[in-house]
Amino acid sequence: MRNLKTDVTFGAYLDVRELSFIRSFAKGGCVSSIYTPPITAEFLRRVSFKVSHGEVHGIIGASGSGKSTLLKVIAGRLEGKVDGVVWLNGQLLTKPRFSALCEYVDLNSPLLPNLTVEQTLHYHARLALNCKPETVNYRVFTLMQQFDLGPIAEKVVNSLKEADSRRLVIAMHLVRDPVLVIIDDPIKNLDALSAFQLMSSLQDYCKRQARMALVSMKCPRSDIYQLLTQLTLLFYGEVVYSGPSKQMPHYFNSIGFKCPSVENPAVYYLSLASVDRETPESYAETQTKAMKLAEIFRERRDSLPLLNPPGGLPSEMPILSCFYGAPSNASRVATLFSRQLTYVGRSxxxxxxxxxxxxxxxxxxxxxxxxxxxxxxxxxxxxxxxxxxxxxxxxxxxxxxxxxxxxxxxxxxxxxxxxxxxxxxxxxxxxxxxxxxxxxxxxxxxxxxxxxxxxxxxxxxxxxxxxxxxxxxxxxxxxxxxxxxxxxxxxxxxxxxxxxxxxxxxxxxxxxxxxxxxxxxxxxxxxxxxxxxxxxxxxxxxxxxxxxxxVQNCSRDEFHEFSSVNNxxxxxxxxxxxxxxxxxxxxxxxxxxxxxxxxxxxxxxxxxxxxxxxxxxxxxxxxxx
Incomplete structure (x- = not known):
């Protein structure tokens, strides 16, 4: 059993420093790629930010700003040249360490359609945790309460609404109690109430368990903006702002961009970090302004006290999955067989x-x-x-x-x-x-x-x-x-x-x-x-x-006499x-x-x-x- 008591503390933190990402990709089909050189592009440029325990950190930006790329690079899910470092509690966050301590949530994860919500979460917990059935049941019960899955516990997965399905998938990834959970655009195409319910549950979980969540979104509404502890605003892979969400208006006010009192700060400053493609002149003007904002922030980020609040780390505490270890293959086979029987009975x-x-x-x-x-x-x-x-x-x-x-x-x-x-x-x-x-x-x-x-x-x-x-x-x-x-x-x-x-x-x-x-x-x-x-x-x-x-009543060859063709x-x-x-x-x-x-x-x-x-x-x- 692996013991990470000295590896991850209760007050974990993530530190991303000068992260850049360059990737080459072929243009055209298989034949044209033979004689056409690949295109090399820089998707991220010197991105830096910090996430502390108990926080929900939002990565916002217009389409193509690098939000999804940033999350996948941190999770080790993209191939390419990566410069800079990502630290988790002062240690380099490698792919094996990310797999052991963190979770990347794919909201489109395929689930068995004929199982109920409770069965899906319960079998997933049995596959992930090596502990007593009482502990598994308590973990499942706690997550179902925190993510409002109790009322739909007996519903079949393929009958769930999109918002319910996303809360279920997030709860499944939190079964192991990861230190850091990364979610790409969890509120996309959700109505206002469902989006607030999901983000409120995630914020409450992070505060109660002292964990970290790193989420991306294109344009958070004002109610969602209040739930984000910190924000990082991206423009074509560069940071325009990164720090506490409540300090965002003060920072931009200090550099001459005051947010109107009736505007949502996240939406207003997002418009500053976007380009207007209506005319070539407006495109050049808005792009120059956004690049200037990124340059200003890069020069001032280390000198502003409001973006670098002091803080210490609490005492050490092991996370659930590493404390109990992974179940044996025999236990997994028994769980999979039991789930298969349940699935057969309902399919x-x-x-x-x-x-x-x-x-x-x-x-x-x-x-x-x-x-x-x-x-x-x-x-x-x-x-x-x-x-x-x-x-x-x-x-x-x-x-x-x-x-x-x-x-x-x-x-x-x-x-x-x-x-x-x-x-x-x-x-x-x-x-x-x-x-x-x-x-x-x-x-x-x-x-x-x-x-x-x-x-x-x-x-x-x-x-x-x-x-x-x-x-x-x-x-x-x-x-x-x-x-x-x-x-x-x-x-x-x-x-x-x-x-x-x-x-x-x-x-x-x-x-x-x-x-x-x-x-x-x-x-x-x-x-x-x-x-x-x-x-x-x-x-x-x-x-x-x-x-x-x-065969009866027949002659095998034509040299013997026979009374009719049928013989x-x-x-x-x-x-x-x-x-x-x-x-x-x-x-x-x-x-x-x-x-x-x-x-x-x-x-x-x-x-x-x-x-x-x-x-x-x-x-x-x-x-x-």
Missing amino acids: GCFVFGQFILPLIVLILALFGTSVNNRSWHIPRSIAGSSFALILFSGLAGVWATCIQFNDLRKSMFFENSLGLYNGILIFFVFLLLGVILDVLSVGMAAFSFVWKLTDDVQIEDFVSLFGIIWCAYYFYKLITLASFVCLRSSQKVLLFGTHLAVFMSIICSGFLKSYQSFLSVSNYMSPITYISIERFSNHRMAQDFVNATK FCRWTKGKNYLQETLPENITLPEWWIGPLLLVSVTFFIGAFFLLITQKCAQKRIGKFH
């Missing part, structure tokens, strides 16, 4: 996805035939039914996973970006619960198909068909999970999985394209199909069911059909080949989730937005 889409396979197989069984049919086409009919069964089992695995894992994928990246767990845990939990639920789904599918196929349900036939369907279904379930890691859009995942299943069934099943045709083209085509689940599944179906078919057949039994479609050097696979292939793919796909880093998850969350 109609998840339940629907679970019954896609038995519904499709039931339809195939109703339109299928039986091995006891003695008609001349029965070997190929049974082979066609087997082909359709394997194909649609794979497609059902793709479609069900797209429905069931889409919301979980977003939640996984969000929680991984916070460092709560590695993606391999959600992969393990999803498959573990899937095994339990899929036994019922695959069992129903196997029972309905074997009942139609054999007109009787024998235990050997049922077990054989159960294993075949399971291998095809889970193979494409794993492929779809890997696609969710690599592809951004769920529609692309659906299309990729569907096309792959159809393509592999055509190439590797041996039904639509015989292996004999492979050998006629190249001796290297046929061995490629060994790594496909379609080859194993269709061959096992052929051995167990096509091989059992027989002529191509195959007298299933074995003749298999001898025709399979080359002599191809043997039927052993039963263990399919499970071995499935286990190998499971470990390979698990590596995809294991390699999801916190930085990778943060980038993926940004792309979701």
